[in-house]
Amino acid sequence: MSDRLPGFSTLSIHAGAQPDPTTGARATPIYQTTSYVFNDADHAASLFGLQSFGNIYTRITNPTTAVLEERVAALEGGTAAVACASGHAAQILVFHTLMQPGDEFVAARRLYGGSINQFNHAFKNFGWNVVWADTDDVESFKRAVTPKTKAIFIESIANPGGTVTDIEAIATIARDAGVPLIVDNTLASPYLIRPIDHGADIVIHSLTKFLGGHGNSLGGIVVDAGTFDWSKGGRYPALSEPRPEYHGIKLQETFGNFAFAIAVRVLGLRDLGPAISPFNSFLILTGIETLSLRMQRHSDNAKAIAEWLSTNPAVAWVNYAGLPGDKYHNLARKYSPKGSGAVFTFGLKGGYEAGVKLVSNVTLFSHLANVGDTRSLIIHPASTTHSQLSDDQKALAGAGVDVVRLSVGLEDKEDLIADLDQALKA
Numbered sequence: 001m002s003d004r005l006p007g008f009s010t011l012s013i014h015a016g017a018q019p020d021p022t023t024g025a026r027a028t029p030i031y032q033t034t035s036y037v038f039n040d041a042d043h044a045a046s047l048f049g050l051q052s053f054g055n056i057y058t059r060i061t062n063p064t065t066a067v068l069e070e071r072v073a074a075l076e077g078g079t080a081a082v083a084c085a086s087g088h089a090a091q092i093l094v095f096h097t098l099m100q101p102g103d104e105f106v107a108a109r110r111l112y113g114g115s116i117n118q119f120n121h122a123f124k125n126f127g128w129n130v131v132w133a134d135t136d137d138v139e140s141f142k143r144a145v146t147p148k149t150k151a152i153f154i155e156s157i158a159n160p161g162g163t164v165t166d167i168e169a170i171a172t173i174a175r176d177a178g179v180p181l182i183v184d185n186t187l188a189s190p191y192l193i194r195p196i197d198h199g200a201d202i203v204i205h206s207l208t209k210f211l212g213g214h215g216n217s218l219g220g221i222v223v224d225a226g227t228f229d230w231s232k233g234g235r236y237p238a239l240s241e242p243r244p245e246y247h248g249i250k251l252q253e254t255f256g257n258f259a260f261a262i263a264v265r266v267l268g269l270r271d272l273g274p275a276i277s278p279f280n281s282f283l284i285l286t287g288i289e290t291l292s293l294r295m296q297r298h299s300d301n302a303k304a305i306a307e308w309l310s311t312n313p314a315v316a317w318v319n320y321a322g323l324p325g326d327k328y329h330n331l332a333r334k335y336s337p338k339g340s341g342a343v344f345t346f347g348l349k350g351g352y353e354a355g356v357k358l359v360s361n362v363t364l365f366s367h368l369a370n371v372g373d374t375r376s377l378i379i380h381p382a383s384t385t386h387s388q389l390s391d392d393q394k395a396l397a398g399a400g401v402d403v404v405r406l407s408v409g410l411e412d413k414e415d416l417i418a419d420l421d422q423a424l425k426a
Ligand SMILES: *Cc1c(COP(=O)(O)O)cnc(C)c1O
Pocket: 085, 086, 087, 088, 089, 112, 114, 115, 155, 159, 184, 186, 187, 205, 206, 207, 208, 209, 218, 219, 220, 371
């Protein structure tokens, strides 16, 4: 064995996995079981009391899912991870661990639309209050912090426009406020950006998108960076105070730099229940094996299409951080030098009608509401995801009537350009 640390592509294939100890199976098997036989009564008691690690029930742990968790933790540079049923489930698990009713968190206004809904509506029922800030005005995060603030939440590369966030500047504000920085790294994937290297304390993903990568399975994951001291000032009682359901143990004291991941699993996942299916874990693991190849191709294809669109007479503007003139180009060069990802928006001179026509006339692009598939995807937000908003509200959300969003897939770029060309001319 050399003492070289394994690189990203090597970890994508091997981290967390070994040949199956009973059968020698080289691919990670799908452990499609709900429960696990105890060795004896003492073993059972120690598992239930968190005195030893092991499997009890697939709502809490599963051997296939454990490989997925170890692999993503390795790729992100975290101490541990907890997988769950979807990206939205990951967000609920994180905030359930951090928040008490009446608490606040600060979130970037520019987020995945589903997250904006979740924070504005569903979270209100738990008494968790979102305060919005603007990633183009980093100081707005500082102004939004109050004594009730328990976390700051941003996306590394943000929906829908593929804009790049100044993670380090916002991490400094979080550190000064004594709260963790949570980064949704879905659109970048750890291949393009590793938020923990820039000061994030918690990273989440919708595994549904680029990590799974093939548009076939929902999943989510929470990665613990192991960087945050949860015992300071008693602000995070789930981590610092004795747990009545576990014989009074204190999670931070007992589990140190992976206490947050343990809390997400044994308080959140156990009691709220959004477990991932072992079959989905298997499919997502298979996707992750090719993550570095896919993300590079996604980014290279997207850049070629953004360049082509920016010279097209039907196109009013293109926002892609990978283009030299783009507002976010300097941030992209700092945070994601290998490429700017697959997702970006552009505007049509013909407005609403032209947007509807374009999505109707493409044949290789699929008209649907998702990102991060091998297939290229297109959507006109004003007539779909954002159709209930007024024209002014649409514009504020980055979904003006002329806006089209692409998630560029892995096909030959010449074919994708030919499809857009015929649809724009039609
Ligand atoms: C899709 C997505 C989510 C939600 O994930 P699901 O797996 O659909 O629940 C969260 N954040 C971002 C950036 C996403 O793209």
